[in-house]
Amino acid sequence: MADTTTRAKVRWGLLDVAVVVFALTPVLWIMSLSFKTPATLTDGKFIPREWTLENYRTIFATDQFVRALINSIGIALIATTIAVVLGAMAAYAISRLDFPGKRLLIGVSLLIAMFPQVSLVSPLFEIERQLGLFDTWPGLILPYITFALPLAIYTLSAFFKQIPWDLEKAAKMDGATQGQAFRRVIAPLAAPGLFTTAILVFIFCWNDFLFAISLTSTERSRTVPVALSFFTGASQFEDPTGAICAAAVVITVPIILFVLFFQRRIVSGLTSGAVKG
């Protein structure tokens, strides 16, 4: 018996290792490239022979990258905040109130989740040019909110449905006002769901490339993924590979931190929102 469990453990262990290697190799590879010196960059070795931080120094010295990083962070944070707030309002209504049009809202957000974003690129390009939103932060924030909302609504309504709303009544019986009941009982329970949703929405906004490259034209509002594709290096004649890799690693850091610290929450958020919703 003990023998079979040990064998089973070894077998699972090997599978686990395979998964981990498969998942991490491309990430480790781009990290490795970012630490290579220009001389060893093209040696094709997976592990750098000479380590350097030069590439990072380069990108943080260029206005192009710093500006894009600020744009990325700012746009993603604002879009996330708005999407989570609007999504929470709608999700509360969906999970707690009864009103005509509720199913319709669920249907519409489902459709938007499946919507081909590229279909919006042409009309939004034209509309935003007319409205003066082209190549501005709001010009990107708006479509991000739109496509993040279905995700936010589904995830949050799944979370809200798990909150035992009897507690609201209990708090009222214990002498709380509506406001106190919300602040001291419901809000602490809803916070983890809001936080998880915010992470998912942030990842979505942080990741976008299509809107960012179509609806921007200058450094004014270009985000990092787009800036990466335009990178030319410090001078025209320098190979940008090292710089691109360093920049890529920088924008991967927040994702890795999220995944490391909130793995459980991200998994529960994704699955509850996607399958039940």
Add this chain to the structure above:
Amino acid sequence: MAEIVLDKVSKKFPDGTTAVRDVDLEIADGEFVILVGPSGCGKSTTLNMIAGLEDISSGELRIGGQRVNDKAPRDRDIAMVFQSYALYPNMTVRENMAFPLRLAKLDKETIAQKVEEAAKVLELTALLDRKPANLSGGQRQRVAMGRAIVRQPKAFLMDEPLSNLDAKLRVQMRTVVSRLQKQLGTTTVYVTHDQTEAMTLGDRVVIMRGGAVQQVGPPQELYDHPNNLFVAGFIGSPSMNFLTAKVEEGTLRTALGDVPIGDRIRRELEGADAPRELILGIRPEHFEDAELIDEETGRRGMEFTAPVDIVESMGSDKYVYLSVEGERATSAELEELAADAGAADFSGAGSNLVTRLSAESTVTEGEDRRVWFNLEKIHLFDPSDGRNLTLHEGRAAGTLAD
């Protein structure tokens, strides 16, 4: 502490349904009143209206002589124990119990002292720093009680507080609730769908059906003198047996033979619109093995023979199931009761009598047995409205009464 008065209280929902209809109820200071009935009878809605969690559509609610219809729950000074316990998961037991006191802005020392006291009464002292997630069902239930008693409210409202516990613990907690209520002497309204809880706990029981009060009274009175078919069928376990009884030539034709009737019942049945078909109700304990009956007792009842289906020996007595021919009695009330018990679609063929005979009886499964039943304890109901015809001035006296 205070008395609670419901004066023609009704609740209408927006879709037009009436959940509670003209409930009149006076609950005395310190009294323990049980609201009982099948699901959907309006008992929880009534409780929620007393709590202030639901609006009162019409009528008046007074607590301690004061009209509170429009007061928020927090201004009524009453505490509630929920079926789900509704413990705040983000707070420890101590914080849960202190929550109402902190909202009432008491100073820290008083809060600490009151929580300690309540915890001692409910034997929660060792658990004060745990979170609800780390407590057993019974412990959570006690915390919910603790949170209610800690601020010494005018009244306790309990919404099926024991229904999430397993059977053994439920019996145990029943005595805890009962003792606590007597000790504190606080007016208590307790909602349950379990008639055993209703019988054992309350000073008075209110039986509800379809939003209306059927009967109010001490448990024994409801048991002995039910107003109607519904109350008779709802109270008692195993429940009362019901048989059809045809009125013919001054007697009642039943599957158990012809049942004689006394003058008073005869007069009831003489009217032109009097029912030709009645429902006869006999409680299981009013049967006895004919062999064990002395002549004196025997004269107060009558005997019949029926095949014995199943014998369940309980030690103290025997539950004997007899097969009798003839149709099963039907009425709206009985169907509702069956549906509530979950037996609506499982009735078997013919009808079955449940009897409770002495342990000394030598009855065996499969034989035909002579069985006696007490005519002074049987009830007759009008199937059209469920009224108990044997009731006279609130007292049931069997079919033979003059």
Add this chain to the structure above:
Amino acid sequence: MSVNATPAGADVAADGTDTRSGRQAVLPGQRDNRGGKPPLSENKRAERRLGWLLCAPAALVMLAVTAYPILYSVWLSLQRYDLRFPAEREFIGLQNYATVLTNEFWWTAFGVTMLITVVTVAVELVLGMGLALIMHRTLVGRGIVRTSALIPYGIVTVVAAFSWRYAWTPGTGYLANLFSDGAPLTERASSLAIIMLAEIWKTTPFMALLLMAGLALVPEDLLKAASTDGATAWQRFTKVMLPVMKPAILVALLFRTLDAFRVFDNIYVLTSGANETSSVSMIAYNNLIRGLNLGIGSTMSVLIFITVAIIAFIFVKLFGTAAPGSDDGERR
């Protein structure tokens, strides 16, 4: 379902707004605006009002940024409209559609997109199922596996695409040196294979997570019962787990298929669409942003929208995918 989605959505938006303004109009008189139905209690009306109020911002943003532009896109697609020659703007009916639909580049891109969609989704389903089983059942290091599997999901697609590009760049890349002498990203077949590899790497974890949620729905007792009934591991998988997981699988397939059809980032970074590796998203983008031809770009946008709608329709009709959320009522 999706085909008339936008018109329906727009209808309802109009309807919703009507009702709302209608309500305001009659509120002072306290008259119920919903004809034959019984009057609503104040409470119920307040609940409705609150529900609408809370949903309105989200609904308005979503409709404003999708419904209006897609209609506008239809309008643009009926015009000759090239930003380089704005003077020549005119209404030309369906001529743009004829141009696009008779263009071999469009059909090549369409074929590429279909190929990528079918192959990646099929491979992801198999790999994702395996990964889901590993994440669900593994005896050791479950946390580590789940954490590493989430990294491809979370990472920026462009970053991953660069990683793959450099891995296959001759000289620089560890993979290029390992597997081939030439430059794989300059040949069509190998380019497409690498694009699909990048897609599969990135999205298998998401597929696996969806499937894992389905796996969690399989009652442990059911599997035990099946093994006592003498089912082998494979039979347990096909006869017990798959049927229970079917709804989760279909939802995962639907989402992934539509998502795969939008493939853009990886192609942009890996090949820029060279050697006939463009997807429909890629050529729509090229026509619009590089070619500045709004008319043709919009035509492609509309065609892609219709294709996606057809795919969704097929899924819903043919496989009976319960549209997520359709069972909303009391789904918990």
